[in-house]
Amino acid sequence: MAVVNQPFREKVVTFGEGKSLVGILTVPAERRAGAAHVVLINSGVIHRVGAHRLYVGFARAFATIGTPTLRFDLSGIGDSERQSGEATLTLQDSVTRDISGALDFLAAEHGAERFVLAGLCSGAFDSFEHAVRDPRVAGAAMLDMPGPFRNWSYVVQHLAARALRLASWRTFAKQLMRVAAPVGQTERDRREAVMTGVRIPVPAARLNADLHALLARNVALAFIFTGGVSDYYNHRAQFRLRFPRAAVHAALCVEFVSWSNHTFSTRKARAYITAFLREWLERNGL
Amino acid sequence: MNPFFFGRSTRQLFGAYEPPGPANRDLGVVLCPPLGDEHVFAHPTYRLLARQLAAAGCHVLRFDYYGTGDSAGDFEETSQIDWQGDIDTAITELMDVGQVSRVALVGMRLGATLAAQVANSRSEIDQLVLWDAIDNGNEYLVEIRASPAAPDETVDACGLGVTPRARQDIGSITLDTFGPPLPRTLIVTTTAASTDHEALWARLVSAGVECSPLHSPDTMAWKERPVGTGAMPVNTLRKIVAWLL
Numbered sequence: 001m002a003v004v005n006q007p008f009r010e011k012v013v014t015f016g017e018g019k020s021l022v023g024i025l026t027v028p029a030e031r032r033a034g035a036a037h038v039v040l041i042n043s044g045v046i047h048r049v050g051a052h053r054l055y056v057g058f059a060r061a062f063a064t065i066g067t068p069t070l071r072f073d074l075s076g077i078g079d080s081e082r083q084s085g086e087a088t089l090t091l092q093d094s095v096t097r098d099i100s101g102a103l104d105f106l107a108a109e110h111g112a113e114r115f116v117l118a119g120l121c122s123g124a125f126d127s128f129e130h131a132v133r134d135p136r137v138a139g140a141a142m143l144d145m146p147g148p149f150r151n152w153s154y155v156v157q158h159l160a161a162r163a164l165r166l167a168s169w170r171t172f173a174k175q176l177m178r179v180a181a182p183v184g185q186t187e188r189d190r191r192e193a194v195m196t197g198v199r200i201p202v203p204a205a206r207l208n209a210d211l212h213a214l215l216a217r218n219v220a221l222a223f224i225f226t227g228g229v230s231d232y233y234n235h236r237a238q239f240r241l242r243f244p245r246a247a248v249h250a251a252l253c254v255e256f257v258s259w260s261n262h263t264f265s266t267r268k269a270r271a272y273i274t275a276f277l278r279e280w281l282e283r284n285g286l
Numbered sequence: 287m288n289p290f291f292f293g294r295s296t297r298q299l300f301g302a303y304e305p306p307g308p309a310n311r312d313l314g315v316v317l318c319p320p321l322g323d324e325h326v327f328a329h330p331t332y333r334l335l336a337r338q339l340a341a342a343g344c345h346v347l348r349f350d351y352y353g354t355g356d357s358a359g360d361f362e363e364t365s366q367i368d369w370q371g372d373i374d375t376a377i378t379e380l381m382d383v384g385q386v387s388r389v390a391l392v393g394m395r396l397g398a399t400l401a402a403q404v405a406n407s408r409s410e411i412d413q414l415v416l417w418d419a420i421d422n423g424n425e426y427l428v429e430i431r432a433s434p435a436a437p438d439e440t441v442d443a444c445g446l447g448v449t450p451r452a453r454q455d456i457g458s459i460t461l462d463t464f465g466p467p468l469p470r471t472l473i474v475t476t477t478a479a480s481t482d483h484e485a486l487w488a489r490l491v492s493a494g495v496e497c498s499p500l501h502s503p504d505t506m507a508w509k510e511r512p513v514g515t516g517a518m519p520v521n522t523l524r525k526i527v528a529w530l531l
Binding site for chain 2: 006010011012014022024045046047048049051052053056078079265266267268
C-alpha cells in the first residue's frame with residue numbers, strides 16, 4: 001500500500017519455511033539502475049524496527065537514493081516464528097539459513113541479484129559472517145561489530161585515558177589484566193557467550209583472512225564503531241593499526257563515531273549514521 | 287498471525303492480527319503498546335499475550351501508533367490526539383477483520399492511559415486492562431528524562447524525539463484523565479510496590495467503575511532486560527487472560 005507523496009512504499013512480506021519469517025520491504029518509487037537490495041539484520045533480540053527505530057530510518061533514507069531495503073526478523077525474534085529443526089541447528093546455522101532465505105526471496109520475487117547486508121552489534125557480526133559465505137553479497141556495513149579489534153594501540157589509548165583519572169594503582173592493575181585478555185579466546189568469554197546467546201567473536205587471524213577474501217571479491221565493506229564500545233574500540237586509527245593490509249583497500253572504509261553511544265539513541269547520531277551509510281551506498285554503486 | 291498495514295493511505299498503521307483458535311469467541315482484544323523504547327522492549331510480551339488470547343478464542347490485534355514501530359511517519363509529527371485516533375482506528379479494523387461485536391483494550395504504561403481515554407468514548411469497549419498505567423504525566427516525563435533545557439526544545443528520550451507538544455500532552459495526564467464512564471477494568475501492577483496504583487484504583491472506585499486490582503510483582507515488560515535472558519511476565523499474562531475471559 002502506498003503512502004501518498006512518499007518516495008517509497010512499504011509492504012509486509014513473509015517468506016522462508018511456511019512463510020514464517022516476517023519483514024517490511026521498503027521499495028523506492030524509482031529504483032536506481034544497478035542498485036543492490038539492502039537487508040538489515042536484527043541487533044540482538046530487538047525486532048526489525050531496530051534500536052530507536054534506526055532500521056526504519058535507514059530503509060526510508062536508502063529509498064530516497066533508489067535503493068530497496070528489507071528489514072526482517074530472524075526466526076524466533078520479533079514476529080518471526082521459530083522454524084522446524086531449530087533445536088538441532090547452531091545459532092549461526094539458523095541465522096545463515098534465515099539470511100539465505102531472505103536473499104532467495106528477494107531474488108525470486110523482486111529480481112534482486114546483488115545484496116548489501118547491514119546491522120548493529122550481533123547484526124553486524126551476522127552480516128559479516130554471511131557476506132564471507134555468500135557470493136551474492138556485494139557490500140556489508142557493520143555497526144559496532146563485536147570482534148578481535150583490541151590491539152596494542154587500544155591498550156595504549158586506554159591506559160593514557162586511565163592515567164589521567166586514576167584513583168588507585170590497584171584498580172589500574174585490574175583493568176590492565178582485563179584489557180590484555182584477548183577477545184573471544186578465554187574460557188570465560190566462551191561460557192558467557194553460550195549463556196547469553198551472544199555471538200562468539202572470531203579470532204583475529206580468521207577475521208583478517210575473511211577480510212582479505214571479501215576484498216578479493218571486491219565486496220564493499222564499511223566498519224562503523226561508536227563510543228559505546230570503548231571496551232574494544234577507542235580511537236580512529238585502531239582498525240588501520242590492527243588490520244593494516246586490509247585497511248588500505250579502496251573497498252573498505254572505517255568510521256569512528258566517538259560521540260555516539262552504541263544504539264545511536266539521539267536523533268543527531270541517527271541522522272549522522274543514516275546519511276553516512278546512504279552516501280556509502282551511492283559511492284560504491286550499491 | 288497475519289501482519290498487514292491498515293488505516294488511511296496517508297496514515298498507514300502496522301498491525302498483526304492473531305486469529306482465534308477453535309473456541310472462536312465474539313471478543314476482540316486490541317493491545318495498545320507503550321511508546322518509544324518501552325514499546326520495543328514490550329514487543330515479545332505483547333506477542334506472547336496475543337498468542338495466548340488467540341489460543342483461548344479471542345481475535346487479537348497488535349498495532350504500532352503512527353510514527354512508531356513499522357507504521358508510517360515520524361513520532362515528532364504526532365500528538366496525544368493522534369495516538370488516541372490510532373487506537374480508535376485499530377478497534378474499527380479489528381471489529382471488521384474479526385467480525386466481533388465486543389472489544390477489550392489492553393494498554394501498557396502510556397498505552398494504558400490512552401486506552402482509558404478511548405474506552406470512555408466507545409460503547410463497544412466492555413473491558414479494559416490498565417497495565418502499569420501512567421497516571422502522572424509529569425513524573426513520567428522525569429522518569430524518561432524528557433525534561434528540556436528550553437521550553438521549545440525537542441528532547442531525545444526513550445528513543446523518541448519528544449516535542450514540546452508531546453510534553454504538554456503527556457504532562458497533562460493526571461488521575462482525572464481516567465474519567466468515567468469506563469467499562470469493567472483491571473488495574474495491573476507489576477512493580478514491586480503494591481501501593482503504586484492505589485490512587486488510581488481509589489479514583490476509579492469512587493467514580494463507580496467496576497474495578498479490580500491485580501498486584502503481580504513480575505518482570506517489567508517495558509524495561510530492557512539483560513541480553514539473552516528472554517524473561518517475560520508469564521504469571522501476569524496468565525492472570526490477564528483469565529480475567530478477560
